[in-house]
Amino acid sequence: MKIGFVSLGLIGGSVAMALRENYPEARIVAYNRSKEPLDAALSDGVIDTGVQEIDDSFSGCDYIFLCAPVETNISFIPRLLPYITEDTVLTDVGSTKGNIHEAMKRLAPDVHFIGGHPMAGKEKSSYFNASGELIDGCYYFLTPSEAVTDEEVSDFEKLISSLGCHPITVQPDRHDFIVGAISHVPHMAAYSLVKLVQDEDTPEEYMRVTAAGGFRDITRVASSDPTMWEEICIANRDNITKLMDIYIDKLREVREHIAAGEGEALYDIFKGAKEYRDSMLK
Incomplete structure (x- = not known):
């Protein structure tokens, strides 16, 4: 061979x-x-x-x-x-x-x-x-x-x-939608979280210095090659933007429950997400 x-x-x-x-x-x-x-x-x-x-x-x-x-x-x-x-x-x-x-x-x-x-x-x-x-x-x-x-x-x-x-x-279009959700949008979330901390950090840079395991884990992929991810975003832009709109709606839903002090609604979201996330590890 x-x-x-x-x-x-x-x-x-x-x-x-x-x-x-x-x-x-x-x-x-x-x-x-x-x-x-x-x-x-x-x-x-x-x-x-x-x-x-x-x-x-x-x-x-x-x-x-x-x-x-x-x-x-x-x-x-x-x-x-x-x-x-x-x-x-x-x-x-x-x-x-x-x-x-x-x-x-x-x-x-x-x-x-x-x-x-x-x-x-x-x-x-x-x-x-x-x-x-x-x-x-x-x-x-x-x-x-x-x-x-x-x-x-x-x-x-x-x-x-x-x-x-x-x-x-799978078919090519199905593949691109799937990886848009499980890979491409998570990268955009990671880049955005890092940018949030960079822009809102204190003059002493306490956010950068004290960022621990949780933040580091969820933003690990923000250390990926920026040239590669620029190309991926352009290549799969229709799926990424569609999924980002859905993700933003999910964030807005959580934000509204937090603002309204609706603990039970937050618990239901968190519990459902935990159960689905745990099922990925089996």
């Missing part, structure tokens, strides 16, 4: 590490703009070939993973086309799916594309924070295009499952 990676960052590096651990005989080639991650991956034995240009090193790949930000992934599609055959499955690990599926229809409608999104990550990026364990046990969304066969989808599901992931197949 030959596998290609375009960009060896946190997720690309983690998937490559998991593949190497589970398929030691696989041939793995990777492109990365900067040389340091390639040198590290070669030294680690994660990849066999590292290149800084898309070239014929990608010929004959069974799978090629696009692991850069979504818009950057789209820009690589034409550069990969000379090396993609009918036996190649192209996939990605991006946080949104609608835009790359639209790009595939426009740029390469016959390429066998399966959108992918492992629900894993850290606030720290780069290959040097990657680990095969990062994706172990995670749910992994798949959004197959019309060009792929049922057999190819089944084979890819088996590959992803062999890495310890749990594949879930």
Whole structure:
């Protein structure tokens, strides 16, 4: 089996590490703009070939993973086309799916594309924070295009499952709404809470200094790469803004109960939220 990676960052590096651990005989080639991650991956034995240009090193790949930000992934599609055959499955690990599926229809409608999104990550990026364990046990969304066969989808599901992931197949628009709610809007909430404290802090910066576990936990993702999240917001803006409006309504509802001193109503909201949150941990 030959596998290609375009960009060896946190997720690309983690998937490559998991593949190497589970398929030691696989041939793995990777492109990365900067040389340091390639040198590290070669030294680690994660990849066999590292290149800084898309070239014929990608010929004959069974799978090629696009692991850069979504818009950057789209820009690589034409550069990969000379090396993609009918036996190649192209996939990605991006946080949104609608835009790359639209790009595939426009740029390469016959390429066998399966959108992918492992629900894993850290606030720290780069290959040097990657680990095969990062994706172990995670749910992994798949959004197959019309060009792929049922057999190819089944084979890819088996590959992803062999890495310890749990594949879930959905339509691209459904994926983007789901991750808008469970990932994108929570990031916006985290950024907004940090900005609130920054703007309302005392001259002595007591808020910043004394912020403890609860605040740090709920705002951890605000340390994520701002460039990546700028792109995600633009790519999934319709779902994010729709869900943010709903979230603002939820906040306003809680605010009104607090202002009115309606303790029982607050208790019901908190109890229901606690029970649903606890069910996620089972």
